[in-house]
Amino acid sequence: MRITHTSASRLMVFSMLASMGLAASASALRAMPAAMQDGRGQEDATPLIAVVRQGNLDAVRRMAGKGMDVNASVRGDGTALIVASRRGDLAMVNLLLGLGADVNKAVRGEGNPLVAASAAGSLDVMARLLAAGSRVDTIVPDDETALISAVRNGRLEAVEFLVEHDADVNLGVVANGTEWRSPLNQARSEAIRKYLSGHGAVVGHPG
Numbered sequence: 001m002r003i004t005h006t007s008a009s010r011l012m013v014f015s016m017l018a019s020m021g022l023a024a025s026a027s028a029l030r031a032m033p034a035a036m037q038d039g040r041g042q043e044d045a046t047p048l049i050a051v052v053r054q055g056n057l058d059a060v061r062r063m064a065g066k067g068m069d070v071n072a073s074v075r076g077d078g079t080a081l082i083v084a085s086r087r088g089d090l091a092m093v094n095l096l097l098g099l100g101a102d103v104n105k106a107v108r109g110e111g112n113p114l115v116a117a118s119a120a121g122s123l124d125v126m127a128r129l130l131a132a133g134s135r136v137d138t139i140v141p142d143d144e145t146a147l148i149s150a151v152r153n154g155r156l157e158a159v160e161f162l163v164e165h166d167a168d169v170n171l172g173v174v175a176n177g178t179e180w181r182s183p184l185n186q187a188r189s190e191a192i193r194k195y196l197s198g199h200g201a202v203v204g205h206p207g
Contacts, residue, residue: 045072045080052080053087057095064099071102078110085113085129088122093129103132106140111149114138118146118162121155126162136167144173144181151196152186159183159192169201 048068051059060080064070073079081101084092093113097103106112114134117125126146130136139145147167150158163169172182184201187193 044069045074045077048072048080049074049077049083052083052089052092052096055087055089055092057091060092060095060099070096070099071105073105073107073110076110078107078116079105079113081105081113082107082110082116085122085125086116086120088117088120088125090122090124090128093125097128097132103129103134104138106138106143108141109143111140111143112138112146114146115140115144115149118150118155118158119153121150121153121158123157123161126158130165136162136165137171139171139173142175142177144175145171145183147171147183148173148181148186151183151192152188154189154192156189156192156195159195163195163199169196169199170204172204 045068048060048063048070051063060070070080073082077083078086079101081093081096081103082105084096103113106115110116111119112134114126114129114136117129137145137147144152145167147159147162147169150162169183172180172185175181182201182204184193184196184203187196
C-alpha cells in the first residue's frame, strides 16, 4: 500500500493521540476530511486544539514535549491560545504562555487571544494576556479590536477593563472589506453606549 505524506502525517498524529489515551480526539481526527488537515499548522494543530478544548493540561504538556507547535493554527479555531482564551481557561492560558505561545498572534477570522477573551468577558484571562505583553489596540485584519469585540458581545465589565488599560475608545476598523466599525457604533446596550460616551467616544468614520 502506498502511503502519502498526508497519510503518514495522519497516522503519526493518530498514534500520538492513541498513546496518550485520547480516544475521543483520535476518533474525531480520523473522521475529519483529509482536506481539512492539509497544510502546515492546520494538520499539526488539530489534536492540540482538541485537548485544549478538553482542558487537558497534561496532554498539552506531552504534545509540546513531543514537538507539537503551540503556535500552529487551525482554520475555524485559530491557535491553541486563542481557543483557551475564548474558553476563559486561565490555567490553560498560563500553560500555553509558559510553553512559548505567542500572545499577539492573530488568525484571520478568529481574532487574537485578547480579542477572544474580550468577546467572552474573561477578565482574569484578559489581565493575564496584557501582563504577558498583549497589545490592547491591535487591529486584526478584516476583524476588529479587543474593545469592539467586547462591545459587540455586550461585555460591559470587559469594556471597562480595556478602557482602564488605555484602549482607544475611538479606534475603528473596516471589517469584511466595507463595514466600518467603531466601539460606539457597535454598542447594542445603553449601558455600554453611555459608558463609552462618558469616556470620549464619538460616532466617526474614516476619511
